[in-house]
Amino acid sequence: MPRSFxxxxxxxxxxxxxxxxxxxxxxxxxxxxxKGFPVPVIPQPEILSSVAYxxxxxxxxxxxxxxxxxxxxxxxxxxxxxxxxxxxxxxSDTSSKDHSGSESPISDEDERIHTKLTDPHAEAEKxxxxxxxxxxxxxSGLLKHKQLHCDAQTRKSFSCKYCEKEYVSLGALxxxxxxxxxxxxxxICGKAFSRPWLLQGxxxxxxxxxxxxxxxxxxxxxxxxxxxxxxQTHSDVxxxxxxNCSKTFSRMSxxxxxxxxxxxxxx
DNA sequence: CTGGGGAAGGGGCCC
DNA sequence: GGGGCCCCTTCCCCA
Numbered sequence: 458m459p460r461s462f463x464x465x466x467x468x469x470x471x472x473x474x475x476x477x478x479x480x481x482x483x484x485x486x487x488x489x490x491x492k493g494f495p496v497p498v499i500p501q502p503e504i505l506s507s508v509a510y511x512x513x514x515x516x517x518x519x520x521x522x523x524x525x526x527x528x529x530x531x532x533x534x535x536x537x538x539x540x541x542x543x544x545x546x547x548x549s550d551t552s553s554k555d556h557s558g559s560e561s562p563i564s565d566e567d568e569r570i571h572t573k574l575t576d577p578h579a580e581a582e583k584x585x586x587x588x589x590x591x592x593x594x595x596x597s598g599l600l601k602h603k604q605l606h607c608d609a610q611t612r613k614s615f616s617c618k619y620c621e622k623e624y625v626s627l628g629a630l631x632x633x634x635x636x637x638x639x640x641x642x643x644x645i646c647g648k649a650f651s652r653p654w655l656l657q658g659x660x661x662x663x664x665x666x667x668x669x670x671x672x673x674x675x676x677x678x679x680x681x682x683x684x685x686x687x688x689q690t691h692s693d694v695x696x697x698x699x700x701n702c703s704k705t706f707s708r709m710s711x712x713x714x715x716x717x718x719x720x721x722x723x724x
Numbered sequence: 725c726t727g728g729g730g731a732a733g734g735g736g737c738c739c
Numbered sequence: 740g741g742g743g744c745c746c747c748t749t750c751c752c753c754a
Contacts, residue, residue, distance in 0.1 A: 631741085633734085636734075650732085652734095652743090655733075679730080680730075687729075690727080690729095707728075708727085708728080708748090711726075711727065718726095
């Protein structure tokens with residue numbers, strides 16, 4: 458994921474963009490949350506189990522999926538779900554939900570069309586798109602067509618007024634706009650964040666709270682992802698592998714560094 | 725130079 | 740629809 462869009466830090470107010478016209482209210486976290494506690498008790502993740510970082514599959518840059526990595530394609534067997542995330546539903550379920558919100562991508566009209574047509578000539582292709590009249594022999598074929606073409610062309614597009622990004626849902630756009638408005642402000646240092654939980658993570662840098670402990674050494678981390686990266690250092694076979702020299706790395710960035718240093722071009 | 729830690733970002737999913 | 744949480748990724752810094 459490119460970081461070109463990452464929100465700049467605005468410690469210097471002179472450099473801070475003028476978001477005063479924005480309508481999102483600023484959220485100020487009470488200082489009681491900083492020192493008064495109770496700091497929310499974050500249950501120790503199941504990562505503490507010995508299977509948490511058992512490396513099995515190794516990614517190379519050529520085999521890496523585009524981000525984000527789906528849970529079911531996790532390079533480490535049993536790894537993500539062991540970190541407390543519920544396993545995702547089967548792909549057949551997500552395909553119809555992820556791209557069209559909670560509504561079914563097939564309208565009532567489509568449902569009628571889906572019923573078996575009486576015309577014997579239409580027997581072979583009985584699923585017809587209500588938008589372009591293109592016919593498909595299978596329901597999944599029609600579904601795929603609608604998601605990739607017709608629906609994408611006809612559904613509303615929500616554009617960000619601060620940048621050129623577009624979203625298919627208003628909710629996604631609103632979430633994105635927060636990255637411009639930065640409504641969550643740290644009362645200690647004044648740094649602003651797009652979401653409350655980002656601020657909470659930032660507050661840990663002030664409090665020193667590190668709820669994520671490594672089961673194999675004494676280290677603890679404030680961020681779960683950093684613990685996950687750390688766990689790789691305990692593994693003999695790292696998660697990311699150079700496709701040329703087979704050397705493995707604990708982080709993709711290290712693999713990229715390695716490749717950019719000339720290993721891959723030398724062969 | 726390399727590897728690792730710290731911090732922070734966005735999008736997606738679930739409730 | 741919004742909040743909370745998760746995962747992945749990236750950048751910076753340091754040993």
